[in-house]
Amino acid sequence: MPAQLTELRIRDVTIKLHRAGSGPKLLFLHGAGVPQWLPFFDALADHYQVLVPEHPGFGGSDDPSWIQSMSDLAMFYLELIEEAGLDRIHLIGNSLGGWLSAEILIRDRSRFRSLTLLAPAGIRVKGVPCGDNFIWGPEEAVRNLYHDQTFADRILALTPNEAQMDVMLKNRFTVAKLGWQPRWFNPDLEKWLHRIKLPALVLWGDNDKIMPRAYAALWRERLPDARLVVVEKCGHLPHVEHAALVAHHVREFLEGVAP
C-alpha cells in the first residue's frame, strides 16, 4: 500500500507526515533515526490509519531552536494533535519515540485509547546502563541495533549520499540535544507513569544492546495496565527485525482495546 507524504504546520513549525490506510488512528513516534516507510506500517495499514510524523529536528521536518527538551517535544505533539483534530488515537513509540509517548501521556491522555512501547527510553534502572551509542563507531552502532546481523549487513552495504549524510547529522544532533544528559531518561518521568491509565503493551527484544531488557519489567510495574511481550532473537528495533510478528502482537493487543 503506497504511503502518502504530506506536511503539517503547527505554529511556526512544518513537519513531514507519512500516512497510509484507513480505520482507527495509529500514531507511530519514531526513535533516533527517521524510519523509512516500513513493512511493519503496511502490516497495520489494512486495518488502521497509520500516521508516521518526522519529529521536529529530524529528517525533512523543521528544526525550531525553541524545542530544547523532551518536554518541549511532548507539548509540541499535544498541540499538533489538538490542532489536527486527532482523537481516539492508538499511540506507538520506539526508543526515543517511546519515551516521547510516555511524556505526552503523563501530560494529557484524553485523546488516546492505548499505548504500545517498543523498547522505549525514558526511565532508568539503576545499575543497568544503556548502551552508549554516542561513542560507538558507525559500523558498531548499526550492528548493535540488531540481533540478526543480515539487517546490519544490508544497511552497511549502502553508501549514503550528501543529502542523506546531512539528514543523519541533523538527526544525531537532535538526539544528543534531547537525550545526552541525563542519558536517555527524564528523572521525573517514572514517578508519573501511573497517570497513563490506558491499556498498554510493552514489547522488547531479548537481545537489545541499547535499552537493556531489564528495563521492560520496570515499565510494566509502573504503568497501571500493561502487559509485556518479549520477542526472541531480537534487538532494539523489534518492528523492523520481526515486522510481521510484532504487527501481529500489536493487532491482537489493539483488538482487545475499547475503540
Next chain:
Amino acid sequence: MKFVSFHLMPYRPLDLAEAAKHRSPWVVLPNRLYDPVKGAEEYARHIDALVYAEELGFDAIGVNEHHQTAYGLMPAPNLIASALIQRTRTIKIAILGRALPLVNNPIYIAEEFAMLDNLSRGRIIAGFVRGIGSEYHSSGTNPFFSHERFHEAHDLIIRAWTEPGPFVFDGDHFSLQYVNLWPRPYQTPHPPVWIPSQGSTETVAWAADPKRKYPFLVTFSSADLVARYHNSYRERAAQYGYEAAPDQLGWACPIYVAETDERAREEAGRAVETLFNDFLRQSFEMLMPPGYTSIGSMKNFIRSRGALGGGRVSAEALVETGTALIGSPRTVLSGIERMRERTGFGILVALLQFGILSDDLTRRNMDLFAAEVMPHLRD
C-alpha cells in the same frame, strides 16, 4: 615573538601495547593502568621541566586541562599553576585553558583564576576553551549546548571580574542570585584571555570580535591548516575593520631541537609518534560529539582532518606537513619564520616535552631551543 613553554603532562609510563587494546587512551582506558607511584614521580619531573622555562627566559609557562586520559595528568590545571607560582618569580603562567562548558557554576572558575592572579601578583593568562569532544563523554555535559554554555560562562566570568558585586546573573544555562567575587583579580581590568582552538569558524569569529580581540591559538595542525586558521582570523578582523596584531595569533606546536636534523629525528621521532598515535588517539565519535560544532564545521573537519583521523602517522609525515618542528636549530627556526611570513603570528606555544620524550631529552631540547632558536625571533 612571545614564547610559551607548554606542557601536557602525559603519563609516560603507560603500557602502550596494553592501551592500544582499548578504544582510546581517553574516557575508557581502564585506570588500573595508572600506577600512583610512577604517576607521582611524573608530576615531580614534569613540574621541574615547567619551572625550568623561567630560567631559560621564556615569556610564559603553559598548562592545560583534560579529563580522564593518559594524554595529560592535569584535570585541574589550576592546581599545577598554583604550584608553579610558588616556584617561579616573574614568568607568566598561562592556563590554556579551563573548559568553561563543563562546569555547572562558572563562578568557581572566575574565583580560581582571581585567586591565582592574586597569588602570582598578576602573572596569570586565562585560557578559555570548550574542552575537546571526549570531555563531553567523560563529563556527561551535553555537547549540543557547548557553544551556548561557553559564551554564557565567558560573559559571566568577565562580568564577575569587572563589574561591582553583588549582582544577579540571568543566563539560560547559569542563573545566579549573587555574583560577588572575593577576591577580585589582581590585574586590571582582568587577566588576559587567550583562546586555544581547533579552528572552528564560530570560535574564530567570536575571538576576533573587536569587543574581545582575544589571542587565538591554533593547536596540533599541519602548517597549512595553521596558516588557514590564522588567516581566517585576520580576514575576520579585517571584516570587523581592524588589522589583527601579531600577539593575537598563536601557534601551538611540538618542537624538538638537536644539533642536526638526523639526530633530532632519531631522538624525538618515536616520542612525537606516541603523542599523535598513542596519546591523542580518539575516534571521530569521541572528538566530534553531536552539536559540539555546527553541522557545517563538522563536515569541514571530516574533510580537512581526514589525514590525521585514520591510521598511524609517521614522524616523517608530521615533519613534512609542519605539524611538528623537529630538526637542527636552523631547520626549526626556518619553520617558525616561514609561518611568520605566511600569517604574521606572534605567539609561539612550544610543546617541548611530548609523548614519551624523556626528562633528559626534554631538558636538552629546552636548552637548545632557548639558546639557538629563541634569540633569533625576539622582537
